[in-house]
Amino acid sequence: MRSLKCGFTLIELIVGIVLLAVALTGILGLLINQAPQAVDPVQQVRAAQLAQRLSGEILQKSFDEHSDHNGGRYRCGEQVAGVTISSCSTSYGPDGEPASYAYNDVDDFDTAGSWVDANTLTQTAEGVSSEEYRNYQVKITVSGADFSDGTFKSCAAPCSVGKRIDLQIKLPDESVLDFSFYRGNY
Template sequence: MLKRSRGVTLIELIAGIVVLGISLAIITSVLGPVLLKSADPWHQVRAAELGQSLMNEIFGKAFDQQSSRSGSLLRCDEAGAKPCTPAPELGPECRNGAPLCAPAQREQREHYNDVDDFHNLDVSGDEINSIFGSADTRLQNIYRAYRVQVQVSYVSAQTKRIQLRITTPTGDVIEFAALRGNW
């Protein structure tokens, strides 16, 4: 008696490939979004590092252009002292001391000396650099796809609110806020 060998027919083979293809498509569609979100905690930590670093830099500056940097007894807007910078004038001062100037004539970040100089700061990619304004390729590589936006506003005559918005490479926006008092 001869044994008959039994193989796989072409139809069975095609049906198996179709079932395998459908299975892989389902698995990929389920795991794909999970894989994309797996980097979110890493980006959130990077954003927190960047936000804390920038907040430390801002808090290391004087309260106002008219504030004494040596810690005198008079604060801006007090009797006998110079007035604080008006809200519409918040931002970097003109390099030549003029009240109004073109953006290109304003002081650069390495010369920021008070909190409100950071108002409307909007940097991303290679523009994110060290406190001293020097290009640090290590920082540029780490934060290349991030964006930082800063807003400074008055809460009261002697208090400014600093708001940082950091946008991660995945498009998430992480916000930080702090109050800086003139005391």
């Protein structure tokens, strides 16, 4: 009786290995090109979370240094019972507070056109450093806005109607995301 031949010849094995190597090279080439872009959505989500955190922090502060910080009963630039409340600030930026956790009004967050480390703005107390947003940078610009007529046009300081806050976040890959929101004097 003759035995049946089973298996592959040496030539068939070599051809199979070469084809497998070519296929794996092509697949790995595609994956390697996509690897750097796989991190981008994660960084963008973290930047959006940082923007939401900062916007919440900024919007909960008083409108201006001369506004009533305890309940907002009196607004800067208005008259109450014949008494004129101090006019709104003409310069934006910190009013001598040591760090962001001590800021008490919206314009204290203005970074004067400079990029600052995001961790300095997320610090919750003196000596408590947060490394949650390492390598992220923030630029905040506060400007007066008059939206009393619905046009949201800018106005020169002192502007007692509203403030526009432009928040830019620079990701670790040097790309920049822009966010803008308004704070009314109410």
